[in-house]
Amino acid sequence: MKQSVTINVNGQTRTQEVEPRLLLVHLLRDGLGLTGTNVGCDTSQCGACTVLLDGEAVKSCTVLAVQADGSDVTTIEGLATNGALHPMQQAFWEKHGLQCGFCTPGMIMAAADLLKRNPHPTEDEIRHGLEGNLCRCTGYHNIVRAVQHAADAMSA
Amino acid sequence: MTTRSFGASIKRKEDPRLITGEGKYLEDLQPQGAVHAVILRSPYAHARIVSINTAKAAALPGVVGVFTGEDFKDLPALPCAWQADAGRIPNQINTPHVLERGQVTFTGAGVAVVVAEDRYIAEDAVNLIEVEYEPLGVVVDAKKAAQPGAPQLHENAPGNVVFDWQCGDQAGTDSGLADADVVVKQALINQRLIPNSMETRGCIAMYAPMQEEYTVYMTSQAPHVMRLLMTAFVFGIPETKMRVISPQIGGGFGTKIFLYPEYCLVTALAKRVGRPVKWMETRRENYVATTHGRDHVTDIEVGAMRDGTITALKVKTYANLGGLISTIGPGIPTTLYGRLLSGAYKIPHIYCNVVGTYTNTSMVDAYRGAGRPEATYVVERAVDLVAAELGLDPVEVRRKNFIQPEDFPYDPVGILAGLKYDSGDYEKALDMALGMAGYADFKQMQSEARAQGRYLGIGVSSYIEICGVAPSAWIGLPGQGWGAGLWESANVRVHLTGKVVVTTGSQSHGQGLETTFAQIVAEELGVSTDDVLIQHSDTLGTPFGYGTYGSRSTAVGGVALYNSLQRVKDKARRLGAHLLEAAPEDVVFENGKAFVKGSPDRAKTIGELAAAAALAYSLPHGMEPFLDDTAYYDPPNCTYPFGTHIAIVEVSAETGMVKLLRYIAVDDVGRMINPMIVDGQIHGGITQGVAQALWEGALYDENGQLVSGSMMDYTVPKASFLPSFELGHTETPSPVNPMGVKGAGETGSIASTPTVVNAVLNALAPLGIRHLDMPLTPERVWRAMHTSQA
Numbered sequence: 001m002k003q004s005v006t007i008n009v010n011g012q013t014r015t016q017e018v019e020p021r022l023l024l025v026h027l028l029r030d031g032l033g034l035t036g037t038n039v040g041c042d043t044s045q046c047g048a049c050t051v052l053l054d055g056e057a058v059k060s061c062t063v064l065a066v067q068a069d070g071s072d073v074t075t076i077e078g079l080a081t082n083g084a085l086h087p088m089q090q091a092f093w094e095k096h097g098l099q100c101g102f103c104t105p106g107m108i109m110a111a112a113d114l115l116k117r118n119p120h121p122t123e124d125e126i127r128h129g130l131e132g133n134l135c136r137c138t139g140y141h142n143i144v145r146a147v148q149h150a151a152d153a154m155s156a
Numbered sequence: 157m158t159t160r161s162f163g164a165s166i167k168r169k170e171d172p173r174l175i176t177g178e179g180k181y182l183e184d185l186q187p188q189g190a191v192h193a194v195i196l197r198s199p200y201a202h203a204r205i206v207s208i209n210t211a212k213a214a215a216l217p218g219v220v221g222v223f224t225g226e227d228f229k230d231l232p233a234l235p236c237a238w239q240a241d242a243g244r245i246p247n248q249i250n251t252p253h254v255l256e257r258g259q260v261t262f263t264g265a266g267v268a269v270v271v272a273e274d275r276y277i278a279e280d281a282v283n284l285i286e287v288e289y290e291p292l293g294v295v296v297d298a299k300k301a302a303q304p305g306a307p308q309l310h311e312n313a314p315g316n317v318v319f320d321w322q323c324g325d326q327a328g329t330d331s332g333l334a335d336a337d338v339v340v341k342q343a344l345i346n347q348r349l350i351p352n353s354m355e356t357r358g359c360i361a362m363y364a365p366m367q368e369e370y371t372v373y374m375t376s377q378a379p380h381v382m383r384l385l386m387t388a389f390v391f392g393i394p395e396t397k398m399r400v401i402s403p404q405i406g407g408g409f410g411t412k413i414f415l416y417p418e419y420c421l422v423t424a425l426a427k428r429v430g431r432p433v434k435w436m437e438t439r440r441e442n443y444v445a446t447t448h449g450r451d452h453v454t455d456i457e458v459g460a461m462r463d464g465t466i467t468a469l470k471v472k473t474y475a476n477l478g479g480l481i482s483t484i485g486p487g488i489p490t491t492l493y494g495r496l497l498s499g500a501y502k503i504p505h506i507y508c509n510v511v512g513t514y515t516n517t518s519m520v521d522a523y524r525g526a527g528r529p530e531a532t533y534v535v536e537r538a539v540d541l542v543a544a545e546l547g548l549d550p551v552e553v554r555r556k557n558f559i560q561p562e563d564f565p566y567d568p569v570g571i572l573a574g575l576k577y578d579s580g581d582y583e584k585a586l587d588m589a590l591g592m593a594g595y596a597d598f599k600q601m602q603s604e605a606r607a608q609g610r611y612l613g614i615g616v617s618s619y620i621e622i623c624g625v626a627p628s629a630w631i632g633l634p635g636q637g638w639g640a641g642l643w644e645s646a647n648v649r650v651h652l653t654g655k656v657v658v659t660t661g662s663q664s665h666g667q668g669l670e671t672t673f674a675q676i677v678a679e680e681l682g683v684s685t686d687d688v689l690i691q692h693s694d695t696l697g698t699p700f701g702y703g704t705y706g707s708r709s710t711a712v713g714g715v716a717l718y719n720s721l722q723r724v725k726d727k728a729r730r731l732g733a734h735l736l737e738a739a740p741e742d743v744v745f746e747n748g749k750a751f752v753k754g755s756p757d758r759a760k761t762i763g764e765l766a767a768a769a770a771l772a773y774s775l776p777h778g779m780e781p782f783l784d785d786t787a788y789y790d791p792p793n794c795t796y797p798f799g800t801h802i803a804i805v806e807v808s809a810e811t812g813m814v815k816l817l818r819y820i821a822v823d824d825v826g827r828m829i830n831p832m833i834v835d836g837q838i839h840g841g842i843t844q845g846v847a848q849a850l851w852e853g854a855l856y857d858e859n860g861q862l863v864s865g866s867m868m869d870y871t872v873p874k875a876s877f878l879p880s881f882e883l884g885h886t887e888t889p890s891p892v893n894p895m896g897v898k899g900a901g902e903t904g905s906i907a908s909t910p911t912v913v914n915a916v917l918n919a920l921a922p923l924g925i926r927h928l929d930m931p932l933t934p935e936r937v938w939r940a941m942h943t944s945q946a
Contacts, residue, residue, distance in 0.1 A: 021276070035184035036177015038406070040354045041439040045867035048354060076177035089175040093167055096836050100666025101174030102354040102406030108175065127875040134867070136354050136407055137666055139843030139904075140875035142836060 005069045009034065010078025018065045025049045027065035028075060036076040036105045040134070047133030050106035050113075051075050057113035059106075059132070076105035079112070088112045088150045097146030099137035107133045111147045119155055121147070161678035162895075165832035166685060168671045170664075179404040182358040182375050187432040190360065191220050193422055194278035195435070196268040196285050197444065198260040201296070201479075201516035201860020202307060203289040205258060205267060213270055213284040218277035220429050222285065224268045225257035228424055234415050235389040237638045238487035248389065250310050250318075250514065252480050254421040259292075261309050261479030262518050263860055264444025266417055271429055275436075294516045296856040298476035299453040301513040309479060309514040318477050318512035319486055323494040324571045325507060332468025332505030336459025340541045345929040346530045348451035348476065348854040350864070351523045352872050353665075355406020356437035357446055359419045361426035370398045370426065374419050375405055377412040377663055378703025383695050385415045385483070386423065402693035405665030409844070410522035411446050412665060413705050414483035418445070443865045448854055449523020451476035452489065452530050458538040464546060464553040468505035471497055471534055475512045475520075482521035484638065486512055491573075491637060492527030492622070492706075498568030499535035500582045500618045500798060501557035506571050516860040522705060524844055524905040528621045536617040536910035537927070540917065544926060550914065551590065554618050558582045575630055577620065577796045578892050580824065585886050586618055589800040589822040592884055598804065606922060611807040612817075613919025616800060617911040623825075623899025624711025624795040624892070643790035644708070645699035646717035648677070648724050650783035652770035654763030656681060656688045661701015662713030663693050667901060668833045669709055675829050676714055676895070680721040681762050682748015699786060707899030710829065711795050715893045720787035727783055731769055732760045734776040795890045795898035799823035801842075801907040803915040812938025814850055814916055816877075821907065822884040826898030834900045835883055841904020842881055847873045848905075849912035853931045871931075 002017040009032060016031045028034045028051070039061055040048035049060045052074040079086040088108050091097065098104040107130065114121065114129040121129060126147045127140065135143060173179045210222035233248040256265045268285050272278035293307030300306055301316040309316055333339050360373040370391075376382050383400040387393050405412065418435055425433045437445065453474045459467040475489030494508035525532075539557070543550040559566050560583075565576035590596075598614050605612045625631060628641035647659045656677050664670060674688040692698060701713060725745045732750020733743035742752050751759035760768075765783065768774060772781035804818040821838055828834045851871035855863040864870040889896025909930070916932050917925065925940050 019276070029184075030186070034177070035180070038181065038355070039183070040356075040406075041867045043439065043866050043868045045872075046354065046439075076175075080176060085175070092175050093171045096168065096832050098171060098174055099668065099836060099840065100354065100405065100407040101170070101179050102181065102666075104174055105177050123880065124876075127878070130875045134354065134872050134874065136352055136409070136844075136872065137840045138836060139839035139841075139881065140878055141839040141881050143875065144880065 003066055005065050007068050008072045010074060020064065020066055022065045023061055024063040024065045024068050025060035028060060034075050034077050038102055038105060040102060045134060046103065047110060048103050048106040050109040050133065052109060052113065057110050076108060079108065086112065087153045091146040091150035091153060095142050095146040095149050097138065097143045103133060103135045107135060107143060111150065114147065115151055115154060120151060161675045161685060162829055163831070164675065165830055166671065166675065168668045169674055169685065170668065170670045181355055181404045181406055182360065182373055183436045185360055185373060185403060187360060187362060190432040190434045191271050191273060191429060192275040192278045193269050193271050193425060193433050193435040194275065194282045195266045195418065196282045197441065198263060198265045198267055200260060200289050200291050201263045201294045202292040202309065203260050204292065205260065206288040206290050208268055209286040210268065213281040216277065216281045216284060218273040219281045220271040220273065222268065222270050222281065223425070225253060225255035228254045231390055231420065231424060234417060234420065235385050236481045236483060236486065237640060238484045249312060250481050252417040254417050254424060261514070262516050263862060264518060265479065266421070269421060269425070271425055271433060294858065294860040296515050296517050296860055297453070298451060298474040298513050298515060301515045302474060302511055309516065313514055316514040318481065318514060320511050321490045322509045325505060325569070329468045329470045329505040329507035333457055333459040333470060336467040337462045338545050339457055339459045340545050341455070341457050342537070342541055342927055344454045344456060344534060344537060346450045346452040346454065346533055347930055348520070349449045349523055349848055349852055350443055350854050350870055351409045351411045351446070351449055353407030353409055353411060356439055356442040357412065357416065357418070358436040359422040360432060360434045361423040362432045363427040368397055370423055372398065372419070372423050373401045373403055375412050376400065376402045377408045377665055377705055379663065379693055379695055380661055380700050381703055382415055382419065386420060390420050400695045402663060408665045409524040410449065410526055410705055413703060414447060414521055440866050444518050444862055447482050447519045447521040449520065450530060451520050454534060456534055456538055458542055460542045460546065462546060464542065464548050464556045466501060466503050466542060466557050469497060469503050469538060471508040473510045475510055476515050476517060477512050478517050478519035479514060480519055482519040485519060485521040487638065488522050488527040489530065493531045495572050496528050496531035496622060497535060498571060499532065500559060500620045502559050504569065506569055517856055524841065525902045526706070528902065529845065529906045529909055532617070532619045532906050533910045536619065536914065540914045541927070544921065550616055551586070551595065554586065554616065555583060573630065573633065575793055578793055578890050579888050580620070580796065580798045581886065581888055582618055582798055585798060585822045585824055586800040588884050588886060589802050589820050592822070592882055593802040593804065593818070593820045609809060611809060611919040613805045613807065613915040615803045615911050615913065615915025615918055617907050617914060618800045619907040620796050620798040621903060621906045622794045623707035623797055623902070624791060625706030625708050626712045626791045627793060628790050641790065642702050643788055644701045644713035644716045645786065645788045646713065646720045647699055647786040648717070648720045648784065650681070650724060650762065650766040652767055654683065654687065654766045656683055657691060658688065658717060659691045659698040660713055660717060661699050662709045663704040665704065667709065667837065668830065672710055672829050672833060673714060673717055676717050677721060680718065680725060683762060707901040710897050711893060711899045712789060712791060714897065715791065715895060716787050716789035718895050719789055720785045723785040723787065724783050728762060728765045730776060731765050731779065735760050735768060735774070791892055793892045795826060795892050797823065797825045797898040797900070797903050799903065799907060801911040803911045805912065805915045805919055807916060807919045807937060809941065812934040812941060814932055814937060816846060816879055816912065818882065819879060820882045821904065822886065823903050824886040824888050825900040825903060826890040827887060827896040828885070829897065837900045838883060838904040839881055841902060842908045843873055843878060845905040845908030846878070846912050847871070848909045849930055850932050
């Protein structure tokens with residue numbers, strides 16, 4: 001039995017009829033065509049699917065679409081405002097914080113959430129703060145540099 | 157006089173789409189009317205398939221079809237490109253079929269497939285397929301597989317032997333060992349790894365029946381090779397009837413080089429069901445169905461004189477190939493392993509024997525470094541074992557045996573089958589790394605810490621590697637290689653507007669090739685990298701190329717581009733002479749302009765020349781319109797990066813936990829086009845290599861079940877496991893190619909594993925622990941510390 005779900009995604013109200021078992025990530029990707037959010041595992045380890053749900057980072061593979069009914073969701077496609085990159089996106093570009101780019105949308109969302117909670121993290125706090133997100137390309141070195149750079153830019 | 161694009165750390169051209177979610181990976185593509193395939197995989201590691209009942213699955217609403225191997229009997233087994241052991245491996249024997257029939261030889265082998273309207277339905281239906289298996293005996297260990305009494309996987313492979321390969325001089329090595337003051341023997345296990353690119357594999361196939369044409373999207377590092385292998389070996393159709401496209405690829409680390417059964421299955425299904433078919437691997441499928449790496453069981457004997465001079469190295473390795481043979485699986489523990497066993501050292505006698513075996517495990521093939529990390533692990537552990545045996549400083553043993561700058565080109569006693577190391581200054585990189593690490597001061601710190609009961613350790617690895625894997629005459633050597641070439645190609649077109657379009661047979665799956673190649677164009681033609689478009693990864697519209705692996709994209713594909721640019725520049729120069737009304741021999745093309753030597757103020761820019769060439773109303777007599785050229789480049793040699801890595805660790809006496817305190821890497825990858833990208837490659841490689849040393853390992857139980865079968869059970873490192881890395885470079889141009897480049901994709905993973913193991917064993921030396929096998933998990937280290945103290 002399908003259920004109606006209404007969510008505000010990146011500032012737009014979208015309503016879909018979904019099966020109760022549908023994952024939020026599949027609603028975003030397949031239902032709404034927002035394919036920037038990636039699926040990298042099936043055990044909630046990798047964090048590639050991280051989005052902001054009512055302002056907090058969640059793994060959208062571990063949320064049912066029906067649980068998000070009535071919520072605000074921000075995906076990587078909604079992070080830039082008026083054509084200007086979010087400072088975290090800009091920082092990942094400046095500091096070579098990505099290679100293949102597959103983990104990047106989730107990593108950027110998680111990092112943006114981290115700075116919202118802790119605007120001036122130490123390197124150690126950044127490394128622990130991103131524990132829910134795996135990257136296989138960068139060795140995290142430049143991801144840490146990017147988050148530091150974004151922290152500086154956002155507090156400037 | 158050149159512009160300065162070469163050597164500049166410019167931001168990557170590919171990033172804007174990737175940081176905004178606009179990059180289109182395979183799973184993001186959704187053709188109209190596509191149906192979804194989900195594969196049923198064997199839960200047994202070795203079994204006969206007695207029967208398969210698909211009726212219940214087929215009856216589920218939304219299911220389009222259910223198929224087994226019986227439905228694809230007309231399709232032959234996949235090809236294996238590597239003919240090691242003098243052609244002993246026939247091309248299509250003991251390789252995967254699109255779906256297995258009769259028997260399965262590893263957990264995860266595909267036995268049936270459901271095609272359904274959506275993926276959720278297909279997953280439901282797969283659970284309704286009933287398969288009766290008759291389990292057979294299982295062997296998972298490479299060495300045990302070759303012993304008498306082991307379960308036999310394939311009737312045509314007695315003793316489970318895939319090949320028995322050797323290189324070097326056995327008699328000379330035995331006498332070199334006999335002449336040595338000391339001979340150190342050690343068993344070394346290089347454990348199996350699961351590569352874990354963040355994007356798993358996938359495939360989308362479409363078939364146009366009236367044109368009899370396939371269009372296949374796949375997660376491939378080598379789309380041209382995939383088309384060749386699929387059309388010529390599996391489907392038996394002309395290459396012109398298939399187009400293969402690699403969309404944005406989310407990492408590969410080698411695993412996406414190969415032709416997999418799923419790609420052929422999905423392609424066959426597209427014709428069978430008459431609709432586009434999409435298959436996307438789940439992560440848990442990825443753990444069993446995508447190739448693994450490493451998995452060697454090795455015994456070494458190394459001889460040395462009392463002063464540390466190494467006299468001989470003898471290596472016997474059992475290499476695990478898995479239950480079936482992957483595309484180039486046999487080539488990894490042979491040519492890319494045995495031929496590197498001289499490392500950075502003048503070892504007068506080397507002999508290596510490798511027995512490749514079938515086991516009831518997933519297929520093993522190239523994983524970042526592919527054979528070269530395994531070889532480097534052998535050599536760099538051997539050097540440290542010699543130093544420990546003789547009570548010498550491992551750094552001094554390295555110095556004592558280094559190949560010296562004047563020794564190049566260096567022939568490592570014939571084991572490279574005719575090739576020679578191109579260039580290097582190993583001591584310079586070592587000294588830089590020692591300086592950065594504060595090696596001399598560390599010993600003081602270490603002894604103070606030991607007095608307090610703390611275990612600090614420092615480990616060094618001075619590696620070499622083979623990059624730019626190519627020369628066709630070497631890699632294609634009958635009986636020793638692929639029986640194929642490994643050149644690359646590039647086409648350069650300078651359009652009317654002065655914008656440059658490059659098509660390359662090379663491929664990018666995260667390395668930043670679009671940026672690096674644009675920098676080569678910018679350097680040579682004097683244009684902005686913003687005015688360069690690099691097209692790749694689509695067999696339609698790009699020249700043939702062998703793909704991206706073996707740190708070869710720049711050293712082979714990039715040089716093809718460079719050569720093509722030289723021809724374009726020469727044409728631009730001749731056209732410029734015509735327009736300047738000067739003799740061609742008096743005109744030069746420099747910094748994006750053609751001008752009479754000594755008169756750069758009166759010049760024709762590349763934009764003006766491109767327009768003139770395209771409009772073509774005033775060309776020199778006999779000149780064809782357009783600035784356009786294609787080059788094919790087959791290098792005369794591989795390239796040989798080198799360097800020294802140093803790790804500083806602390807081992808907890810209470811828990812056995814190893815903490816990586818500092819990691820110093822000095823790498824010489826030849827000339828660097830974009831140092832930022834080079835460093836990024838090294839960071840990632842270091843992390844994968846450190847992970848092998850400390851955390852990662854694929855674990856099978858005695859029934860052939862992959863115990864470490866998901867991201868919950870296998871330790872992919874997190875940010876919190878690692879320090880920031882300290883990088884340095886020396887820059888020794890390669891004489892092999894005109895750009896002087898070597899390759900940077902694999903150095904980190906090749907160097908770092910023995911570096912960290914050497915550091916941990918240095919920390920544990922006071923306890924009399926000489927060697928531990930990887931991964932050096934807290935449990936393994938703690939047990940060793942407590943056993944040795946008891």
